[in-house]
Structure formats: structure tokens, C-alpha cells
Amino acid sequence: MSTKEQRSVAAELDRRAGRTYADEAGIRLEDTPIPLFELLVLTMLLSARISAEIAVGAARELFDAGLRNPKAVIDADRSAIIAALGRGHYARYDESTATRLTEGSHLLIDTYDGDLRKLASACDGDVGKARELLQEFKGIGPVGADIFLREVQDVWPWVAPFYDPKSLGAAQDLNLPADPEKLADLTPSSNAKFAAALLRASLDKDLRESLTG
Structure with a gap:
């Protein structure tokens, strides 16, 4: 050809x-804390054995419920997180995902002050390092890390082309x-x-x- x-x-x-x-999940992706966190949440949802359509819908429900930053997730009642996942038809994994979202939010705050740009800084342009650090969030494995990096590359140009x-x-x-x-x-x-x-x-x-x- x-x-x-x-x-x-x-x-x-x-x-x-x-x-x-x-974009489907309504994330206006920029190199700022809130949209990067939203992408992390979406990545966790997409990493489960469930359709992308359901994962995207569940992400929208979480964001509509105000769960757009790690502190909001930590402060939320567990039942509110599960209810949002249920509205997005993510019921099969609602309990485990609620746990992972809360644990991931704690990790993000404790390690990066709630700002994934600090994870990027820690990588110093090393995409392999970024893959490793992303997998420290429970529920994100190698495939999930690839999802995040594929989606973020336009606002983290050091990742591109991914x-x-x-x-x-x-x-x-x-x-x-x-x-x-x-x-x-x-x-x-x-x-x-x-x-x-x-x-x-x-x-x-x-x-x-x-x-x-």
C-alpha cells in the first residue's frame, strides 16, 4: 500500500x-488535577472485564455525582459510590470498584498530593516508569496503564506517540x-x-x- x-x-x-x-465520558482532558483524576477513574473502570460502553457510562454517573477528585471520593459514603456505579450498570463490580476507587484516592493524595502531574514529574520522561507507577493503583494492570497512557498522550506529549x-x-x-x-x-x-x-x-x-x- x-x-x-x-x-x-x-x-x-x-x-x-x-x-x-x-471524550465519551465527558472528560475535557487537560494537564490539570481534576481531568487527570477523572481519566484515572475511567481507566480503573475500563480495566475490568466489562464493556467499554458500560465503563464510560459508569464514569459519567460517578462524575455527575460529584466524585471528580480524590477528596470527594474519600469523603463520599460508600453507598453513594455503589449507587452511582449501579446507575451506570456497573453492578457486577460495584463493591470491589468502590474499594479500589477509595484506596486509589488515598494513594493519590498520600503519594502525589492528589495531583497526577507529580506522577508525571517523577517519571522524568520515562514512559516505562509511568507504566510501573500507574500499576501501583489497584485495579490497573499493564493493559490499564496502556489505556491511561494512550488517552493522556495529547496532554502529556512526552508519552507520545503511544x-x-x-x-x-x-x-x-x-x-x-x-x-x-x-x-x-x-x-x-x-x-x-x-x-x-x-x-x-x-x-x-x-x-x-x-x-x-
């Missing part, structure tokens, strides 16, 4: 599927380069949006086939 053809496929994919999960294994696999299926730097060169909008589009393509056979057929 020529570079021109690759750019055409990338542009069409981005047009049809280039929306981050943070394309996780699923995104790279989809790129290969679409005859695009399975290389982050080369994908960044093809990106029609932003790395975060294009990586999200590739992830969605990895989960949608019809989308992949429509782009390669």
Missing part, C-alpha cells in the same frame, strides 16, 4: 472512529505501519484520537473490512 493510500485509510478511520474514551499492542495489531490488519513513529506521521488529527480509532477497529471486524475492502 502506498503512503498516499495509507493516509487515505488513516483519514477515513479517524473520521469514523477517532474519539477517545475520555500505540498499545491492540492498536498496533489493528494497524497491521489495515496495512498501516505497526510502528508508533510512522503512525504518528499518518495521524490526521491527534495521536490519542487515532490510537483510539485503531483500538476500535481492533474490536470491529466490519469496520476493518470496510476500510480494506
Whole structure:
């Protein structure tokens, strides 16, 4: 496939599927404490074995309930957290998730004064270190750390270009380069949006086939 053809496929994919999960959850992502915390919460929800649609809906319910910063989560009644998760149809994991959200909020305050920018500073540009530190939050494993970094890369430019294994696999299926730097060169909008589009393509056979057929 020529570079021109690759750019055409990338542009069409981005047009049809280039929306981050943070955007879907109503997070106006900036390099400030509240939206970064909201992304951490969304990452915890997306890390469970549950659909992304339900995880995004549950995140919206938590934020609508005022649980938008670690202190609010710690101060909230456990029943309020569980109720918000239930409204988002996250009932299967509501008890364990309520615990993880509270414990994660304590860790964020105790270690980073409630500000994930201090986690970024501790990494000093080392993406591998960021993956390690993110996994100190219970409920976030390697896949969850990749979710956070994929979503945050436009506001933490030192992370970019970040394309996780699923995104790279989809790129290969679409005859695009399975290389982050080369994908960044093809990106029609932003790395975060294009990586999200590739992830969605990895989960949608019809989308992949429509782009390669």
C-alpha cells in the first residue's frame, strides 16, 4: 500500500472512529488535577472485564455525582459510590470498584498530593516508569496503564506517540505501519484520537473490512 493510500485509510478511520474514551465520558482532558483524576477513574473502570460502553457510562454517573477528585471520593459514603456505579450498570463490580476507587484516592493524595502531574514529574520522561507507577493503583494492570497512557498522550506529549499492542495489531490488519513513529506521521488529527480509532477497529471486524475492502 502506498503512503498516499495509507493516509487515505488513516483519514477515513479517524473520521469514523477517532474519539477517545475520555471524550465519551465527558472528560475535557487537560494537564490539570481534576481531568487527570477523572481519566484515572475511567481507566480503573475500563480495566475490568466489562464493556467499554458500560465503563464510560459508569464514569459519567460517578462524575455527575460529584466524585471528580480524590477528596470527594474519600469523603463520599460508600453507598453513594455503589449507587452511582449501579446507575451506570456497573453492578457486577460495584463493591470491589468502590474499594479500589477509595484506596486509589488515598494513594493519590498520600503519594502525589492528589495531583497526577507529580506522577508525571517523577517519571522524568520515562514512559516505562509511568507504566510501573500507574500499576501501583489497584485495579490497573499493564493493559490499564496502556489505556491511561494512550488517552493522556495529547496532554502529556512526552508519552507520545503511544500505540498499545491492540492498536498496533489493528494497524497491521489495515496495512498501516505497526510502528508508533510512522503512525504518528499518518495521524490526521491527534495521536490519542487515532490510537483510539485503531483500538476500535481492533474490536470491529466490519469496520476493518470496510476500510480494506
